[in-house]
Amino acid sequence: MNIWIDLANSPQVLFFRPILAELHKRGHNLLVTSRDFAQTIALANEYGIANTPIGQHGGKKWTDIIGRNAGRASDLAHWAKRQPKINLAVSHNSYSQALAAAWLRIPFVTLMDYEHQPLNHLSFRLAKRVVVPNCFSDDMLHTFGALSKTKKYPGIKEELYLADFQSDPEFRLEQKLDVRKVLVIVRPPAPWAAYHRFENTLFDDVLSYLAKFEQALVVFLPRVKEQADWANQLGMQNLLVPEKTFNGPNLLYSADVVISGGGTMNREAAVLGTPTYTVFKGKLGAVDRFLIDSGRMTHISEFSELEKIKVVKKSSSPQNFIRKLNLANQVTSLILQK
Numbered sequence: 393m394n395i396w397i398d399l400a401n402s403p404q405v406l407f408f409r410p411i412l413a414e415l416h417k418r419g420h421n422l423l424v425t426s427r428d429f430a431q432t433i434a435l436a437n438e439y440g441i442a443n444t445p446i447g448q449h450g451g452k453k454w455t456d457i458i459g460r461n462a463g464r465a466s467d468l469a470h471w472a473k474r475q476p477k478i479n480l481a482v483s484h485n486s487y488s489q490a491l492a493a494a495w496l497r498i499p500f501v502t503l504m505d506y507e508h509q510p511l512n513h514l515s516f517r518l519a520k521r522v523v524v525p526n527c528f529s530d531d532m533l534h535t536f537g538a539l540s541k542t543k544k545y546p547g548i549k550e551e552l553y554l555a556d557f558q559s560d561p562e563f564r565l566e567q568k569l570d571v572r573k574v575l576v577i578v579r580p581p582a583p584w585a586a587y588h589r590f591e592n593t594l595f596d597d598v599l600s601y602l603a604k605f606e607q608a609l610v611v612f613l614p615r616v617k618e619q620a621d622w623a624n625q626l627g628m629q630n631l632l633v634p635e636k637t638f639n640g641p642n643l644l645y646s647a648d649v650v651i652s653g654g655g656t657m658n659r660e661a662a663v664l665g666t667p668t669y670t671v672f673k674g675k676l677g678a679v680d681r682f683l684i685d686s687g688r689m690t691h692i693s694e695f696s697e698l699e700k701i702k703v704v705k706k707s708s709s710p711q712n713f714i715r716k717l718n719l720a721n722q723v724t725s726l727i728l729q730k
Contacts, residue, residue, distance in 0.1 A: 393479035396472065396498070398489040399426045399443065403656040405435040406553045406640075407484060407503075410720035411727070412441065418724070423475055425468060425489075430615065431637060446471055447488065465491035472496055482727055484549075490515040501727050505549050506655060507532040508675040523726045525549065527678040543726040545719065548679050550659045552719040554641060557664070563642045573609035574648045574703050576602060577661070580612075580619050581653030581672065594671045595653045597695050603628045605703045611643075613657075648706045651692075655680065662688040669701050 395415060399405050405426075412422055426433050426443040436443045447464030469492040472478055481493040485504045491514075493500035502515045503523040516522050516538040524533070526544040533539040545552075564571050580595055602610050612633045614620040623633045641660065644650055650661035651669045659679060661668040668689045670680060676691065683689040690700055 394421045394423060394476050396423045396425070396475070396478045396481045396489075396493075398468070398481070398483040398486040399424060399432055399436055399441075400429065400483065400486045400488070401427070402430040402432050402435055404484045405432060405439065405441065407549050409439050409441070410553055410556070411724050414720050414724040418728075421476075423478065425471065427464070427488075434637070444471065461488050462491070464488040465495070468492035469495050472498065480728075485509065485512070485515050487511050487515055490518045494518045503549070503723070503727075505679050506677045508677060512536050512538075521727075521729070523723065525679055527682045529678060532678075543729065545723050545726060547719060548659060548663070548682070550656070550663045552723060554660065554663055555719060557641050557645070559645050560639075560642050563639070563646045567638060567643075569611070569646070570609055574605065574607050574705055575646065576605075576608050576610045576649045576651065576703060577643060577647045577657075578602070578610060578612050578650075579652040579654055579657050580615060582615055594673065594692070594695065597698060598651055598671055598692070598701070599623075599626065599628065599631070601698045601701065602703065603630065606630065608703050611647075615654075649701065649703060651701065658689060659683060667702065667706055 397408055397412065399408060415422060424441055424443040426436050426445050428445055428448045433443065433445050446467050448460060465488040468488055472492060473496065478498050481489055481498045481500045483489045483502060485502050490500055490502065499520045500518055501521045501523065502519045504512060505525050507528055513536055516536040520541065522538045522542040524542060524544055525548050526546055528544065530539055533542050564575065569575055578598065602608060608630050610628065610631045612623045612631055614623065614633065620633050623631065641664065644657065644661040644666055645664045647661065647666050650658065650666050651671065652658045653671050655672065655677070658668050658670045662683045669692050670689055671692045680689065684691050692698060692700060
């Protein structure tokens with residue numbers, strides 16, 4: 393088959409990397425589009441994934457988000473019409489691809505791992521098939537009109553693409569991240585996201601809390617340039633806003649503590665065995681609740697809970713890392729299932 397994959401965000405590049413390899417191994421022809429947002433295109437190029445960049449992120453305003461997604465859907469449809477006949481469109485909930493595929497009557501398969509995204513109502517209903525982690529509730533799938541066409545896979549998506557992770561024992565030395573310090577990785581929330589439409593002042597409190605620890609090196613990973621500019625103006629003596637891009641999994645594995653207002657990075661850190669704290673202020677998803685209930689992630693929901701964050705060196709041999717080496721194979725089979 394000619395299979396079209398759309399990569400709309402950086403984590404999706406990591407997720408689809410092993411799936412693309414599995415699809416190629418099974419003899420399918422792959423067509424990949426990407427969106428100019430965060431490190432999506434750079435990561436795709438780094439991993440040798442041939443891709444066609446089309447469109448950008450919609451920004452913070454709902455009107456801009458809707459307009460950009462509609463415009464990108466049109467651009468994707470015009471691109472797709474110029475390709476050899478596409479038999480299947482696949483993405484991790486790309487709304488633009490969902491609309492373009494519906495317009496061109498291309499069967500569409502979507503994967504998703506956060507059930508409180510409002511636009512699930514769009515992509516789930518347009519999809520021929522929905523593929524989600526097995527901790528997703530049937531009630532939620534029923535609400536989205538997707539229960540009868542949903543397939544579930546064991547574990548979570550981060551276990552899929554981290555299954556072949558190999559740590560670099562010299563990573564911190566090579567990256568000049570002081571090995572004597574407690575390495576704390578922090579990432580701010582994404583206030584423009586459809587499921588997170590408010591400012592998270594708790595994240596500001598986290599930075600104030602971390603500023604007290606002279607033994608800590610706090611690496612701030614911005615989502616956009618404005619967040620980097622804001623962090624550089626804080627005057628925190630132990631804060632580093634890097635100008636370069638790190639290898640994400642090695643950075644999280646080498647860290648002693650990870651704190652984020654988002655989702656993917658926290659889940660990656662938890663899978664890799666690093667003590668992880670979420671300050672996400674939206675509705676917690678089933679995947680995050682699963683990690684919290686299993687003791688692999690801690691939820692900080694208010695200022696009084698900041699003392700739960702232990703700014704100390706972690707165990708040299710994390711025990712939480714779970715390898716699921718055949719998960720890419722299983723998920724690929726669910727995508728292709730008739």
